Amino acid sequence: MKQKLLLLAAVFFGVMAFMLTFQQINQEKKKIQAATTEVAVIQLVKDIAENEPITEDAIRGAKIKMYASQLSSSRHIPYSQKSLIINRKAQLSIQRGKILQWNDLQNAVSGG
Structure with missing residues (x-):
């Protein structure tokens, strides 16, 4: 049970990292396009x-x-x-x- 919980937490944090990185890249693109x-x-x-x-x-x-x-x-x-x-x-x-x-x-x- 503990290993499943660790796996679930790793997947959750991986998805969160992906979403935050994607958002950061889009913000940087908008800054570049505005310039x-x-x-x-x-x-x-x-x-x-x-x-x-x-x-x-x-x-x-x-x-x-x-x-x-x-x-x-x-x-x-x-x-x-x-x-x-x-x-x-x-x-x-x-x-x-x-x-x-x-x-x-x-x-x-x-x-x-």
């Missing part, structure tokens, strides 16, 4: 070959979550700056679905 902000970026909707210009129909807006500390150092191109990338050529071939980054594009050459 992020949603950012509108540019995503490719078709494959782009090397040296091919980026066209309006090749891109769309997409939202991603980022930490505020990452915003200033991010290489992602904000959707608000899409006019700066239209007709810019791709540095290398870029696959459909990729979030466009500044280093995916060739340097702009200003005429003068």
Whole structure:
């Protein structure tokens, strides 16, 4: 009888430990999600070959979550700056679905 009681107590405390750990993990997830902000970026909707210009129909807006500390150092191109990338050529071939980054594009050459 005593062994059954010990086994029952061990199972009970195991279940309690699981529940408390699960609750703690969910609280930590919520803290992390609260620290992020949603950012509108540019995503490719078709494959782009090397040296091919980026066209309006090749891109769309997409939202991603980022930490505020990452915003200033991010290489992602904000959707608000899409006019700066239209007709810019791709540095290398870029696959459909990729979030466009500044280093995916060739340097702009200003005429003068």
